Amino acid sequence: MKTLLQINTSIFSAGGQSSLLADRFVTTWRAANPGGHVIVRDLARDPVPHIDAERFGAFIAKPGERTPAQQGMAAQSDALIDEIRDADEIVLGLPLYNFGLPSTLKAYFDHIARAGVTFRYTDTGPIGLMTGKKVYIFATRGGLYAGTPRDTQTPYVRDFLAFLGMRDVEFVYAEGLAINESAKQKALAEAHTSIDHLLTPELEAA
Numbered sequence: 532m533k534t535l536l537q538i539n540t541s542i543f544s545a546g547g548q549s550s551l552l553a554d555r556f557v558t559t560w561r562a563a564n565p566g567g568h569v570i571v572r573d574l575a576r577d578p579v580p581h582i583d584a585e586r587f588g589a590f591i592a593k594p595g596e597r598t599p600a601q602q603g604m605a606a607q608s609d610a611l612i613d614e615i616r617d618a619d620e621i622v623l624g625l626p627l628y629n630f631g632l633p634s635t636l637k638a639y640f641d642h643i644a645r646a647g648v649t650f651r652y653t654d655t656g657p658i659g660l661m662t663g664k665k666v667y668i669f670a671t672r673g674g675l676y677a678g679t680p681r682d683t684q685t686p687y688v689r690d691f692l693a694f695l696g697m698r699d700v701e702f703v704y705a706e707g708l709a710i711n712e713s714a715k716q717k718a719l720a721e722a723h724t725s726i727d728h729l730l731t732p733e734l735e736a737a
């Protein structure tokens with residue numbers, strides 16, 4: 532039985548356009564994976580703290596060297612890592628906010644990048660330890676960026692996931708959502724069509 536982890540990062544939680552696109556995909560995924568298990572992590576409803584020196588110290592300290600407060604910090608990071616490690620497939624709702632990631636997602640990334648746990652350094656460079664996963668990303672933007680040098684979000688997210696070993700990553704974009712109503716509806720309809728075709732081979736096999 533497969534497990535899918537859905538990470539919503541819109542400030543509007545389940546009502547965000549990125550979350551709605553992710554939901555549409557998850558509905559199809561459930562049809563293709565009867566008995567599959569879906570876990571939803573909503574970073575707006577349940578944000579993780581920003582990293583600071585004490586928290587980073589907790590992440591890199593040996594268990595016996597952590598203060599009581601740092602034990603809780605490391606446990607929070609460990610739980611987030613266990614959750615994503617246990618997932619076969621990951622769905623990420625990814626809005627563009629002020630040309631970058633939702634800050635909640637950056638804080639989450641800071642919790643799951645752990646040397647010796649999710650990646651390790653070798654003589655020939657870093658190796659990601661979170662391999663064998665498929666990641667689907669539903670990226671929503673008010674303007675138009677995809678495929679241009681102004682889209683700094685896509686390469687950043689790809690690089691981060693690859694660093695942890697997740698290289699099988701598929702993006703679906705809905706852009707121009709703030710241009711006008713007809714541009715928004717057209718972009719959403721195109722994203723829906725893309726989403727509905729993402730799992731066609733799996734649906735035919737189910």
Ligand SMILES: Cc1cc2nc3c(=O)[nH]c(=O)nc-3n(C[C@H](O)[C@H](O)[C@H](O)COP(=O)(O)O)c2cc1C
Pocket residue numbers: 541542543546547548549550624625626627628629630631671672673674675708709
């Ligand atoms: C705080 C904030 C900042 C935004 N910054 C940008 C931006 O830099 N570029 C852009 O194209 N759209 C921007 N937008 C528009 C969002 O990308 C767009 O509304 C998208 O649908 C948000 O996804 P969501 O509905 O899942 O939250 C911004 C929206 C908000 C709320």
